[in-house]
Amino acid sequence: MATHETLQQLSALKVSASFLNTSTIIALSVFFTLFCACIIIGHLIEENRWANESITALLLGLCAGGVVLLASKDRSSHLLVFNEDLFFLYLLPPIIFNAGFQVKKKQFFKNFTTMLLFGIWHTIGAILSATDSVCTFQVLSQDETPFLYSIVFGEGVVNDATSIVLFNAIQSFDFNNIDGTVALNLLGTFLYLYFTSTALGIVLGLLSAYIIKTLYFLRHSTDREGAPMMLMAYLSCILAELLNLSGILTIFFCGIIMSHYTWHSVTESSRITTKHAFATISFIAETFIFLYVFMDALDIDKWKASNARFLLIFFDSSLISCGCLNLELMSPDTLLQFSSSEDTSSQDSAVMITCTIIVVLFSTVLFGSITKPLIEAVLLRHTKTLDTDATDMQSLEDLRILFLENGENTDQGSNQQAAPRASGLRLLISYPTTTVHYFWRKFDVKFVRPVFGGRGFVPFVPSSPTDAVDEAS
Amino acid sequence: MATHETLQQLSALKVSASFLNTSTIIALSVFFTLFCACIIIGHLIEENRWANESITALLLGLCAGGVVLLASKDRSSHLLVFNEDLFFLYLLPPIIFNAGFQVKKKQFFKNFTTMLLFGIWHTIGAILSATDSVCTFQVLSQDETPFLYSIVFGEGVVNDATSIVLFNAIQSFDFNNIDGTVALNLLGTFLYLYFTSTALGIVLGLLSAYIIKTLYFLRHSTDREGAPMMLMAYLSCILAELLNLSGILTIFFCGIIMSHYTWHSVTESSRITTKHAFATISFIAETFIFLYVFMDALDIDKWKASNARFLLIFFDSSLISCGCLNLELMSPDTLLQFSSSEDTSSQDSAVMITCTIIVVLFSTVLFGSITKPLIEAVLLRHTKTLDTDATDMQSLEDLRILFLENGENTDQGSNQQAAPRASGLRLLISYPTTTVHYFWRKFDVKFVRPVFGGRGFVPFVPSSPTDAVDEAS
Incomplete structure (x- = not known):
């Protein structure tokens, strides 16, 4: 009977995995089914130049949101409860890290000054689309249009620092007495933030390079080298947030340093693995963001809270969005920033959110579809100019x-x-x-x-013995 | 002044990433610093046969927990608030998937019957260590001791199904009238659960193979092939949980099918990438679990709640744990199961938790340290027996x-x-x-x-054009 008593005692505890929260499981099932569908459909229509994964994710997300809305009888379309932590701490860092890791450094830094100026100057744009870099990957190709990619993406990264500076400035400055000192002060803070964030990324990148080069030397193992790279990159981002710096800038430069030094010290298999694994993780995070944001777009509470006012603002923003020439690509990130601020005045907040949703929908579908054909048309007309550019390289x-x-x-x-x-x-x-x-x-x-370490400064490291292909069938 | 008003309006919203919850950032910083330290130190002492990553994580976790405890002036050592969702939905699936993906299938299935019998029979052990498979990787090597690995790990995987059956049985059966029908009923439920879980894993594995083979054919891209594999494996696990099946069994068989069929249809680079990336992710998840559990081990609330009673139970459990011959490796998973059940009677729960912590500490340090030397000693004595075994293969x-x-x-x-x-x-x-x-x-x-698809049934797929190593410096 001792066994019997123990069993009954144990039954009071939640022992089994089957007792996880059912609503979480349902939400995750629906979300991951859509996620798979999205990636597979996105791959199938890859050759269609009018569509891309972001548009697939957008449409699938909207459909799913609509179905959930109908199924829940107009109560709410919320399927998963996300917060800004999920976005800023877990989804954005791998995307930006991968961007730094895969960026063509020579081409990127060639346009550094232009990029920096754009990033500092476009302040209002920076608030509405502080971290719009995600969209850049979806519509611009680093190989086809390197100049445009550098400018738009680089500006997005610099924007993050700018938005932090601006936000802090708005809170501490007295805007009734704006004079030259304030502007200088802002510029000084921006430069401080920019350089400290960059320095932190470089330091942690070099630290990882030093550790891999010295400690892992002569006992390389492909399965063990990826982990410190990923974790130290993530650590750089978290430390930057801890020190109130720009995590985006830090992890971006950490990625650049890692691809320039650390990556050359690992085994041949590790190089292939890290290169593609980082790209895959980034791709998953991007699709995740698009799918999530548009599943949440039909949240009727927000739409109800924002009355006719939004129409006015919508047309206003759309005009700004279309009319301005700053190449700002609206991104779902902006939405997340607004939608997570629920403790603020609900009416204003709801207007901002619904309005941003429309601008994002509009710009993703319209600009997302026409960018590729437009670039192709422009490239055809200016082939000669590009040839000169290529020679310049x-x-x-x-x-x-x-x-x-x-x-x-x-x-x-x-x-x-x-x-x-x-x-x-x-x-x-x-x-x-x-x-x-x-x-x-x-x-x-x-x-x-x-x-x-770095290209040409590390001896050839063969793959580890465990890398051999499994012989059993 | 329009700009001024907009700025002030915007300042009411949480725009910037720097406004994330500070305590989350601090906790993540500390945790990831320890995480990096753990992985690097673990690598350095890899050649020491008495230590392994789990012991490093354990000691570092305990130290960090102690420091936090002192810093917070004995209030609480809780640094990060985790729940069972984190463990069962996000950490365990990649570990078990990788185990299925990398398992030496011929060797594993050779001992299938033994494994299954162990898994069904060791029911009480299954409740205390339902998902102890994580520990197996830390102390046993698939290459050095294939038989022991298959039995211990396989038993752990089967245990998961057993624990679900048992848990449901405890809730629905009347234990005052135990007869042969109940036992048969239990066996029937177990077999149903076992076969449906396995079938679900196989179906989703084959589906991924079919999709990759047909849809991705002739337009392979290494960066895009890993994503559907990862997501469909995860989907299999989530769907199993949704249908009240064993997610562990499902994702394990999904991993086996993917390595047997899907893996052969992707590009050469994708094969290297997926193989090592899955291993790396699994390694990160394992270290994460060990580090977290032992950081939480010094939670004084639980220690206070459990009075002298726990000493009795401790010696009892230790004796069972040491004395029994079922090769059950205690794992931190058990702890998580108990520690997450806070809504149950707190005294009983606290006793279970503290007692389990001690058993886990004890068995990880003691068994973790002596397993390797013990196996080496046994292998030296029984070299001839093993030779016969090798011939048999x-x-x-x-x-x-x-x-x-x-x-x-x-x-x-x-x-x-x-x-x-x-x-x-x-x-x-x-x-x-x-x-x-x-x-x-x-x-x-x-x-x-x-x-x-599968070995010998897919044409050679060269790496995608984007796989070329970045030429810029």
Whole structure:
């Protein structure tokens, strides 16, 4: 009977997994079924140039939201209760990290100044679409339109820092006495935030490179190398949030540093794995965001709270959105920011949300569909211009020849570097970007890569013994 | 002034990421710092045969819990508020899926009957450690001790189904009138649950194989193939929970099917990526569980609630735990099951929790440390026995020769199969496991692989064009 008593005692405890919250399970089932459908349909229509995964997710999300709304008899279309933590802490970091990890660095930094100016200048846009970088991947291709991609995506990343500065500024400044000092103060805060966030990302990226290069050396294991990379990248983002810096900027630069140094120190299999796994995780997070946001778009409580006023604001915003030339791509992120602020005045909040939903729907479907055909049309007309651009990309090699025009080999011996450095100053004015890149490369190869690893500075690491394909069937 | 008003209106909304809950950020920072430390230290002491990642996580978790306890002045050591959803819905599925994905199938199914008997029989153990499979990876190696691994891990997977059956049984049966019918009823329910869960996993695994083979064919992209695999595996687990089946069993079999069919239809890069990414995610989830559980172990509320009674139970359980020969490895999972049941009678619950914590601590440190040296010692003594075992593994080839002893080629022509089939029945009695495997392989190659893909049944798929290594620096 001892067994019997124990069993009865145990039955008082929730022992089994089958006793999880049923509504959570139902919501997750519906959501993941849609998620799978979305990815598979998105893949099928990939070749259709008018559609993309974001539009599929949008339509599927809206349909599902509608079905849930009807099924729940107009009460509410809320299927999953999400909060801003889910978005800012778990979905956005992998997307931005992957962007930093996969970015074509030379091309990206070439347009750095333009990007920074756009990012600082477009302040109001930054509030409405603080983290609109997610949309960039859906409509712009890094390979086809590198310049546009750098500007739009880079601006989005810089926007995050700008929006933090602005938000803090709004809370602390007295706007009745705006003068030059305030503007300078804002600029100073922005620059401080920008550089500290970047520095934190670089430090953690280099730390990961150093750890992988030294500690993991000679006992590499593909299954163990991905974990510290992922976790340290995520840690950089969390630490930035802890220090009230821009997590987006930090994890973006952490990704850049990791792809430049850490990635070269791991095994061959790890390189393939990390590259594709980060891209896959980012892709899943992107689709997740689109699907979720539009499933929530039919939330009737918000629509009821916002009365006719929204129509006015809608047309206003749509005009701004269409009319402005700042290439701002509206994204669902904005929605999440607003929809999570439920403790504020509900009427204003609801108006903002419904209005943003319409702008986002409008811009995703319209701009999302026409971007690809538009770019194709423009590319066809300006093929010659692009050819020049492509030639310009190889000008580093030309510059190296310029530096070496007197026949000296700058890579050998430090005594011989005086001559090229003197001509370097002259060249810095003529070809600023290329010259900066040239000297950065020299510095990198001479001082940074020997310590932290990088292309050409780590011995070939074969895959670990456990990498062999499973022999059993 | 319009801009000014808009700005002030916006400031009422939570716009910026910096306004996330500060306590969440602090908790995440501490947790992920420890997480990184744990993985790096765990890697460094990997060669030490007395330690492993679980012991590192345990000690670091306890230290961190102690520091938090002191810092919060004995109030509580709770740093992160977790619930059973986190564990059962997000941490356990990737671990079990990876186990199914990486399992050496031939070796595993060879011991299927033994495993099943252990799993059904060890019912009381199943309640205290329903999902103890996580611990198996930490102390047993699939390569070094395949038999032990299959039995212990397989038993753990089957345990999950058993625990659901038992739990439902306890609630619905009248234990004052136990007779043979009840036992038969229980067995029937178990078998139903076991087969439906397995079938669901197989169906979703085959569905993913079919989708990848047909829809993704000729337009493979490594970044897009991992996502449907991950999501459909997760969907199988969630659907099982929805239908009150065993999610563990389902996702385990889904993993097996995916590695047998789906995995062979993707690009070469995808194969490397999925194999290692699943292992990495599983590794992260395992370390996460160990670290979390032991950070929570110093929760003084629970310790206070459980008075002297727990000492009695502790010695009782320790004796059972040490004395029994069922190879049950205590795992932190058990703790989570108990610690999440806060709405039950608090005194009993607290006793169960504190007692389980001690048993888990004890068994992780003691058994975790001595398992490796013990196995090494046993292996040295029984090398000859193992050699026989290894030879036995190649008996499929021998059997094939037996089948073909009259010189017929069974693979050609259906008319000639009567003779080997007749001798097959004779062989089934003499070599049951090998014969079943032989006929399964024939069936698989003839009917299943042509439809769903698999080794040798998909054309070589080169890596996608985007797989080329980034040329920029």
